[in-house]
Amino acid sequence: MKIGVIGAGFIGRAVAQRALAAGHEVMLSNSRGPQTMSSVVSGIRGVKVGSAEDAAQFGDVVLVAIPFEHYRKVPAQWLAGKTLLDANNYYPERDGHFPALDRFETTTSRLLAEHFTHSKVIKVFNAIFAADITDHARPHGAPDRRALPVAGDDAVAKAQVITLLDELGFDAVDAGSLDESWRFERAKPAYCVPLDQPGLKAALAAAERTVELPPVDREHTRA
């Protein structure tokens, strides 16, 4: 599979490393252009770099992993017809306030889907610290394999992403549609906590729409 990545930060690079290890082709991009990514190229063997538009065109699936406030800067037509992997989280202190999110009326992924109207948006990779994508990956069937939540409205695209997760070293739990993806957004029980499939299902079920838990304080890292 060809995977385009818009956002060459912590999460984009971690997914790129695992995807390359699984035999996929990956093109990373950032906002400043490929001429600024020489350290990325030398640090991740086999990765391609390009402009964000290049990465969008390159990918059969395209991961969007940028600070949430910037999602509308990515032109929707670049990703028309594509499966869009949405790893983004909303941190108001970083992203500014989105009132509909503050009022628990929508989800981050639904907002992306309303912008990328002709893309199949799948929420994935948002509820794991970037470093854990490489550290916690395990072969299929490993007893300590971690499960990650996935949500989306397109069943075919969601199945494709669940297969990709398996190749990258993770089990999956289908958390439902994009409107259900709040169950693993920031400050919910499933957010950035290593869980197996039964544990993740329980954490998703335990989430309450308007209840926000204290931050997962691991090295004060924001995901």
Ligand SMILES: NC(=O)c1ccc[n+]([C@@H]2O[C@H](COP(=O)([O-])OP(=O)(O)OC[C@H]3O[C@@H](n4cnc5c(N)ncnc54)[C@H](OP(=O)(O)O)[C@@H]3O)[C@@H](O)[C@H]2O)c1
């Ligand atoms: N870090 C984690 O552990 C983690 C885990 C799960 C989810 N997330 C979420 O994933 C997203 C990215 O987080 P991160 O930690 O990877 O961020 P980061 O390290 O700050 O990197 C952000 C990347 O996005 C690029 N970017 C910003 N605006 C862009 C645009 N309009 N077009 C193309 N590229 C653009 C930046 O490029 P320039 O530097 O050139 O501007 C940079 O490469 C956030 O929404 C975050 O909440 C993060």
